[in-house]
Structure formats: structure tokens, C-alpha cells
Amino acid sequence: MTLLTLESVSVAYGSQTILKDLNLDVEKGQLLSLLGPSGCGKTTTLRLIAGFLEAKEGTFRFAGDDYTRKPVNKRNFGIVFQSYALFPHMSVFDNVAFGLRMRKTKETDVKSRVKRILEVVSLGGFETRFPKELSGGQRQRVAIARALVIEPDLLLFDEPLSNLDANLRSGMRVEIRRIQQELGITTLYVSHDQEECFSISDRVAVMNKGLIEQIDRPETIFKYPATEFVARFIGFHNFLNFTERAESEGVISLRAGEHLFTAVANPGTTRPGALKGAIRPDDLVVAAEDRSGPGVIGSLPGIVKVSTYLGRSYQYVVETALGNFTANQEMEKPFYSGQSVTLRFPPDKLVLVD
Amino acid sequence: MREKHFGLGLFSLLVFVFLLGPLLIIFATSFEPGIVLQFPPDGFSFRWYEQIFKVEGFLRTFKTSIAISLLGNVFALLFGIPAAYALSRSSFRGKELINGLFLSPILIPGIVLGFTLMKYLIVVYHLPMYAGLLIGHTVIMLPFIVRVVASSLSTFDFAIEEAALSLGAGRMSAFFKVVLPNIRSGIIASMLIAFLESFNNIDISVYMTGPGVSTLPIEMLTYVENHFDPTIAAISVLLMVLTGVLMLVIERLMGLSQFTRR
Incomplete structure (x- = not known):
């Protein structure tokens, strides 16, 4: 009531x-x-x-x-x-x-x-x-x-x-x-x-x-989060602007430049066809350089610019063709500044916002 | 950091001598046993303190002064507290102007204010002398009340008043039950400082006194014109003591810094 x-x-x-x-x-x-x-x-x-x-x-x-x-x-x-x-x-x-x-x-x-x-x-x-x-x-x-x-x-x-x-x-x-x-x-x-x-x-x-x-x-x-503002406010520090999207069976395929991504539908958004993706630094995965080329869906090559120690994890700022991304990651042996890495965007963590 | 500055020490000493010297001289001369005011005094006696109470004018005008200052104080509070409250609580167009208006009696020379009040209240509107005196003193006390009460309201958390409202209190009862008790010391301090201002006032009173109506400071002025005996020193000492005691009370209540801050 x-x-x-x-x-x-x-x-x-x-x-x-x-x-x-x-x-x-x-x-x-x-x-x-x-x-x-x-x-x-x-x-x-x-x-x-x-x-x-x-x-x-x-x-x-x-x-x-x-x-x-x-x-x-x-x-x-x-x-x-x-x-x-x-x-x-x-x-x-x-x-x-x-x-x-x-x-x-x-x-x-x-x-x-x-x-x-x-x-x-x-x-x-x-x-x-x-x-x-x-x-x-x-x-x-x-x-x-x-x-x-x-x-x-x-x-x-x-x-x-x-x-x-x-x-x-x-x-x-x-x-x-x-x-x-x-x-x-x-x-x-x-x-x-x-x-x-x-x-x-x-x-x-x-x-x-x-x-x-x-x-x-x-x-x-x-x-x-429904909008970019909400996403930013609750800790989604990374944003991607997509140019194309296609949807089939609840999975959304996206393109940004020559890179391909997938994301799941966001029940919060009001407008269909949102083209902005958001992901938390904790959910973004930093992996060693992947030489298999740009074809892998949900991955993006980049170079570590800054590496800072947060106590429980390391925080990296990674420069890519789509801009800078921040990722937090727990690991034994950290990446160093200047190292080439691959960023992976898990489809269930990449959220589309208005 | 306790460095000794000889020059600064000497300078401070001179300032104190300059400020307190005259007061000490008056204090000393008030115990003069002879009939002429002089320094240093010839001996020690309370003769002139006794003399104060024999001068009929002093007692009568003392009562007038007390009555005018107390009654004026009440009126100044009745206008001043609501004014201070409104000025602190809300913002509105022309607030600075109103604020300036309430403080203006301090800024306008007393001679000018006194003359104007006499001209209109006594000459034009034919008010009785006592009424003129009362209005004049209310006006000069108002700035002190407004300023000091506003200063204690400036540190008052108005959420407290809102809390009272939200708990079901009306505006009036929230003010009397919650706001007033928390600015009480400020109000008492404002009353005391305003009282002193009024009680020692000469420039307003001088226009509103005449045959049969006078205040103590005016009576003292008249007395000095005609007599040059140590009575005046004795009464001055008593007034200094009164002022000193009130200042002490104010200092205890809220600190004198409230009046020196601009």
C-alpha cells in the first residue's frame, strides 16, 4: 500500500x-x-x-x-x-x-x-x-x-x-x-x-x-545502474561508447571500433538501445598479453600506465584504443608499468546504461 | 615561545598607565579629608562618601536613572529580541539595511540623536520629559540588545527549533521552550551591557532633562559646575565599582569578546 x-x-x-x-x-x-x-x-x-x-x-x-x-x-x-x-x-x-x-x-x-x-x-x-x-x-x-x-x-x-x-x-x-x-x-x-x-x-x-x-x-x-550518473556514483569507473548493437535471446552483441563485446540486458534502463557500457574496476580482468589478434569477443589490448598497490589488490590504469580503464586485481606477481596486457570484459559484468 | 621584548613591555606599561592612571587618581582623591579636590590627598577619610547621601539630588536622580535604564531595557528587549531573531533566522530582501538601521544609534553621534529626539518628542509632540528620556534610552540600548542577542543566535543550531516544531510545538512555544533557554546568557549579557550604556549616558539625557527631571550623570555634571569638592570623586568610584561588577558578570556569562568583535 x-x-x-x-x-x-x-x-x-x-x-x-x-x-x-x-x-x-x-x-x-x-x-x-x-x-x-x-x-x-x-x-x-x-x-x-x-x-x-x-x-x-x-x-x-x-x-x-x-x-x-x-x-x-x-x-x-x-x-x-x-x-x-x-x-x-x-x-x-x-x-x-x-x-x-x-x-x-x-x-x-x-x-x-x-x-x-x-x-x-x-x-x-x-x-x-x-x-x-x-x-x-x-x-x-x-x-x-x-x-x-x-x-x-x-x-x-x-x-x-x-x-x-x-x-x-x-x-x-x-x-x-x-x-x-x-x-x-x-x-x-x-x-x-x-x-x-x-x-x-x-x-x-x-x-x-x-x-x-x-x-x-x-x-x-x-x-x-540505469544511467551513467548512477553507475558513476556507485563505483562504475569505466565507460565504453559503442557504435553498434544487436540483440538475440537476451544476449546483446556490441561493437566499438574493431572490437566486439557482449553484455546481458539491463532491466533497469528505460530506453532500449543504450550504447554506453559500464564496468566496475573490480570486475574488469587484466590478463597477460594475448597475441591471438583482436578477434576475441570481450577483450581489448592495452598498456599498463600506472600500477598502484591498494593493500588487498593492485590497481592498474590501462591505456587502450578505446581510452583509459581502471582495473583492480588481486595477484601474486603484479604487472609493471609499460607492460602490454589484455583487458577482458565479462559479459555478465558489462552493463549497458542510458 | 616566551621571548622577552623590552620595548613591547614598556609600551604596554605606558598604555596601562595612560588608561588606569586617571582612575587611580580619582580613587585616591575620593578619600581626601579636606574640602578641596587634590592629588595626592592630605589624608584618609570616608567623609565625602557620606556626603554623597546627603546631597538630595544624587539620590533622587539615582532613582530616576535606575528606573529609566531598567524600563528602557525592558522595551529594548521587547523590540530587540524579535529583531535579532528575525535577522538571524531568515534571509529577506533588505536584511542588511534593517540590520544597519538597528545598529545606527551607535553610529550617529549622541549629540545629534539627542537633539533630534528632543526637537520632535518634546518640542513638536509635547511628550512629557520622562517619556522622552525613556524613548531616548530605549533607542540607544536597542543596538546593544540586537547585536549581542544576534551574536548568541549565530551559534544556535536552528535544527533544535525545527526538532521542537516537528515534535508538535507551535512557533511560539518552540521559541519560549527551546530557543530562549539556550540564548539566556546572551540575553542577560545584552541587558547588562545595555544597562551600563544607558546608565552612564550623558549626550542623550542632557537634552531631555530640566527642572525636576534629571539623571545621575547629568546631576553630577551640574554638581561639578558649582562645587569643587571630592564628592564627585567618591561617587565616581562607586559608579566604577558598579560598572566593574557588571562587566565581571558579563565576562562570566559569555566573554567580553562578544563586544569587541566587529
């Missing part, structure tokens, strides 16, 4: 358009993340849904009602801010109780509900502490508890982990997913970190310049 719908929403600051004709659906109980580089409009989308911004055009529907002009304090959405935004002058208990007190909940109920939610975020016994006495991770939990205790219809996260150090981040990520699934609460999550988004989301929307480039399950996006 669709809980939240944005219908051709536009937002502009002055003459600058931030969101243009944006459409978005969120299913009840799902966690959807908005992923994109800074300035892509993901935070604007979140602030619009939260009610801090008003759409210039378009409609925001929530559970069948028009929320476009509904004031933020009447929306019953829980928000977790990047800076946590805890009330510095209040104890943990009063921070969490704030929303309940605003709703004129009986003080006995406030007590029991705050206690219960603090247990959920594993912060039982911290009631009398003040925000400045807590670690970053603990503040984050208080912020989540404060947003959850009002039993919100929607939970919004704005880059919640970006102020935590790397160790805490992965732990907190699991925690957020656990709480979200335990309570079955519909959640919108904004981040610029793809690993973070992919690991916790039911669906991910990749945004660029105020538009959603692709929205799908994380596994699908990871394997089949």
Missing part, C-alpha cells in the same frame, strides 16, 4: 530550482533512502516532506490526505537530524518526553512511554543525563528515541550517521534497521553514502540535480 506520494513537486529558492517535477511513492512499512551527492535535492525532498519547506507546485499526499500545506507541527512525523538537535538544556528524559508533553499526554503515561522507548534504543538508566554528557552514539540514540516516542506516522532521517566515526557508523546502521523493522515504521532516509543506503534500505532512490535517476531495490541498482 502506498503511504506517501509526491506528485510533480517543484521547489525553488528565488530563481534557483532545486526540485523539478519530482514524483515519489513510499510503501507503508518500507525504508526508502534518498541517495545522491550534495546539492542533488535529497535534503530538500526530506525537508519538504517534513514540512519545513513548501512546494511551489505539486501535491504531497500522505495516507490519502493532502499534506501539501499542513504545518509541520500537525504532521506527526518523527525527524532525526544530522546534528541530532537535542535540547541542550533538558535531560535525556525531558528531551524524549517533549513530544508527548506537547500532545498533553498524562504525566504517568509520559513516564512509562519514555522508559519503554529508552529501552528500545538501549539507553535505559540514562534519563537524568544531559546531552553534553553523552557520546555521539548515545546522542544519536536519544534523537531516535525522541522521534519514535510520539509514535510517528513517518520517520525521517537526515544524514544521521555523518557525525559519527566509522566504527560506530556501521553499528548504528544495523541498529536503525533493527528498530525500523521491529516497529514496522515507514521511514525515509537521506544519505550521500551508498554503502549506508544499500545496507539498510528496502528501496533506494538515486537523485541528481533535483531528479530521481533511478529508484529500485539496492541489489538491482548495484548490479544494474
Whole structure:
């Protein structure tokens, strides 16, 4: 069931358009993340849904009602801010109780509900502490508890982990997913970190310049980016421009100059006949020079330009007739700069993007 | 890095002598037992401190000064806090202009401001002298309130206010429950500095005082014109102590750097 719908929403600051004709659906109980580089409009989308911004055009529907002009304090959405935004002058208990007190909940109920939610975020016994006495991770939990205790219809996260150090981040990520699934609460999550988004989301929307480039399950996006932008953003560093394509039985044959390649169909792309191929550095195979000529499908001769040691593998920049390619490869005996090699493009790893 | 610079040390010493010298001389002369203000004093006595409380004008104008400064402070806060909030929170066309307008009373010479206020408030609109005095003092306190409160709002994370809104608070209740408590020390500091500015003011007050209506600094000015005894030194010392104590409180609250930064 669709809980939240944005219908051709536009937002502009002055003459600058931030969101243009944006459409978005969120299913009840799902966690959807908005992923994109800074300035892509993901935070604007979140602030619009939260009610801090008003759409210039378009409609925001929530559970069948028009929320476009509904004031933020009447929306019953829980928000977790990047800076946590805890009330510095209040104890943990009063921070969490704030929303309940605003709703004129009986003080006995406030007590029991705050206690219960603090247990959920594993912060039982911290009631009398003040925000400045807590670690970053603990503040984050208080912020989540404060947003959850009002039993919100929607939970919004704005880059919640970006102020935590790397160790805490992965732990907190699991925690957020656990709480979200335990309570079955519909959640919108904004981040610029793809690993973070992919690991916790039911669906991910990749945004660029105020538009959603692709929205799908994380596994699908990871394997089949729909556009060049998405591919680049999630780590496809190599691109090939083909001049011809032919398709038979799900296998696509491609030509770039005198070189031939095959790729499998990309279910993500919207336009048929895409002529741009993308492949991750990890999937590109570097092999010793192959003297059998240019006829072998999916291979490309080249010369190693740069070889760098990454710890687990070596990274090569290989110059070819079709441009430079980056490949990562684990090996005992690495290739050296200036060595002639052959690049192999596995058909199931070469993806065609718009 | 603790190098000794003889020249720099001497220069600093001279600056301190220049700044503090007159204050020390006044301090010393206030204990003069004789009837003529002189330095060094002939002995030691509290005679002139007692004399302060015998001059009827000092007590009366002290009360007036306190009343005007406190009441003006309240009015300046009522205008100043919302102004500082609006200037920090939102951006709109002409924001810099409005900001400049609120700070302009510091930039315009007090003599000019005082004269203008007298001309319109007293002469043209026939307001009572006390009302003129109150308006004048409110105006000169406003820039300090706006500046200091805006400065403490500049370090305030407005996401905190948004959090309160998202939890169901209305705009007003979010402001009073969440914003205000977090800029409290800034507001108190702004009140104190504005109070000092008003309490020691001469150039505005001088136009709005007359027979029966006067502030302490004006009364002191009048007193010096007619008497040359050490009373004036004694009262100056008391005012220095008051100023010093308030400055100490401000420093404790938010640091004096808030006022020296441009």
C-alpha cells in the first residue's frame, strides 16, 4: 500500500530550482533512502516532506490526505537530524518526553512511554543525563528515541550517521534497521553514502540535480545502474561508447571500433538501445598479453600506465584504443608499468546504461 | 615561545598607565579629608562618601536613572529580541539595511540623536520629559540588545527549533521552550551591557532633562559646575565599582569578546 506520494513537486529558492517535477511513492512499512551527492535535492525532498519547506507546485499526499500545506507541527512525523538537535538544556528524559508533553499526554503515561522507548534504543538508566554528557552514539540514540516516542506516522532521517566515526557508523546502521523493522515504521532516509543506503534500505532512490535517476531495490541498482550518473556514483569507473548493437535471446552483441563485446540486458534502463557500457574496476580482468589478434569477443589490448598497490589488490590504469580503464586485481606477481596486457570484459559484468 | 621584548613591555606599561592612571587618581582623591579636590590627598577619610547621601539630588536622580535604564531595557528587549531573531533566522530582501538601521544609534553621534529626539518628542509632540528620556534610552540600548542577542543566535543550531516544531510545538512555544533557554546568557549579557550604556549616558539625557527631571550623570555634571569638592570623586568610584561588577558578570556569562568583535 502506498503511504506517501509526491506528485510533480517543484521547489525553488528565488530563481534557483532545486526540485523539478519530482514524483515519489513510499510503501507503508518500507525504508526508502534518498541517495545522491550534495546539492542533488535529497535534503530538500526530506525537508519538504517534513514540512519545513513548501512546494511551489505539486501535491504531497500522505495516507490519502493532502499534506501539501499542513504545518509541520500537525504532521506527526518523527525527524532525526544530522546534528541530532537535542535540547541542550533538558535531560535525556525531558528531551524524549517533549513530544508527548506537547500532545498533553498524562504525566504517568509520559513516564512509562519514555522508559519503554529508552529501552528500545538501549539507553535505559540514562534519563537524568544531559546531552553534553553523552557520546555521539548515545546522542544519536536519544534523537531516535525522541522521534519514535510520539509514535510517528513517518520517520525521517537526515544524514544521521555523518557525525559519527566509522566504527560506530556501521553499528548504528544495523541498529536503525533493527528498530525500523521491529516497529514496522515507514521511514525515509537521506544519505550521500551508498554503502549506508544499500545496507539498510528496502528501496533506494538515486537523485541528481533535483531528479530521481533511478529508484529500485539496492541489489538491482548495484548490479544494474540505469544511467551513467548512477553507475558513476556507485563505483562504475569505466565507460565504453559503442557504435553498434544487436540483440538475440537476451544476449546483446556490441561493437566499438574493431572490437566486439557482449553484455546481458539491463532491466533497469528505460530506453532500449543504450550504447554506453559500464564496468566496475573490480570486475574488469587484466590478463597477460594475448597475441591471438583482436578477434576475441570481450577483450581489448592495452598498456599498463600506472600500477598502484591498494593493500588487498593492485590497481592498474590501462591505456587502450578505446581510452583509459581502471582495473583492480588481486595477484601474486603484479604487472609493471609499460607492460602490454589484455583487458577482458565479462559479459555478465558489462552493463549497458542510458 | 616566551621571548622577552623590552620595548613591547614598556609600551604596554605606558598604555596601562595612560588608561588606569586617571582612575587611580580619582580613587585616591575620593578619600581626601579636606574640602578641596587634590592629588595626592592630605589624608584618609570616608567623609565625602557620606556626603554623597546627603546631597538630595544624587539620590533622587539615582532613582530616576535606575528606573529609566531598567524600563528602557525592558522595551529594548521587547523590540530587540524579535529583531535579532528575525535577522538571524531568515534571509529577506533588505536584511542588511534593517540590520544597519538597528545598529545606527551607535553610529550617529549622541549629540545629534539627542537633539533630534528632543526637537520632535518634546518640542513638536509635547511628550512629557520622562517619556522622552525613556524613548531616548530605549533607542540607544536597542543596538546593544540586537547585536549581542544576534551574536548568541549565530551559534544556535536552528535544527533544535525545527526538532521542537516537528515534535508538535507551535512557533511560539518552540521559541519560549527551546530557543530562549539556550540564548539566556546572551540575553542577560545584552541587558547588562545595555544597562551600563544607558546608565552612564550623558549626550542623550542632557537634552531631555530640566527642572525636576534629571539623571545621575547629568546631576553630577551640574554638581561639578558649582562645587569643587571630592564628592564627585567618591561617587565616581562607586559608579566604577558598579560598572566593574557588571562587566565581571558579563565576562562570566559569555566573554567580553562578544563586544569587541566587529
